[in-house]
Amino acid sequence: MTPENRDDNQAVAFEERVEGLLLDKSKAEEAISGLEIEKAGWLAEKGKFEGKVGDLEKQLSDAKDEVEGCKMAMVSQFEEGFDRAKVQVAFLYPDLDLSALDSLKIVQDGELVDEP
Numbered sequence: 001m002t003p004e005n006r007d008d009n010q011a012v013a014f015e016e017r018v019e020g021l022l023l024d025k026s027k028a029e030e031a032i033s034g035l036e037i038e039k040a041g042w043l044a045e046k047g048k049f050e051g052k053v054g055d056l057e058k059q060l061s062d063a064k065d066e067v068e069g070c071k072m073a074m075v076s077q078f079e080e081g082f083d084r085a086k087v088q089v090a091f092l093y094p095d096l097d098l099s100a101l102d103s104l105k106i107v108q109d110g111e112l113v114d115e116p
Helices: 003-092
Strands: 105-108 111-114
16 A cells, blocks of 8 residues: 555545544534423423412412411400400309409319410
């Protein structure tokens, strides 16, 4: 093999290698482009879910506030009923001392004590 043939063979091999690398690069760029499109789709989905999570967190907060409001209303109704009962007993038994009555106490062993 002459030096010229060897140079020609090396040049052809180099060109084939370059063409192969360019083809690989093209395939890689195509794959990257597809993945970027897929990533954009996933990011859009993520945004939708984040919005839904925000809405659900707001609904949960509102529900907790409503439950707390209902608890306070129940306590208020209980206290109002207790006060009405005291007034009725005072009306029926005007000489009875009701000052020791407390809606938060219970009778235990014959005494009014704080509920455990």
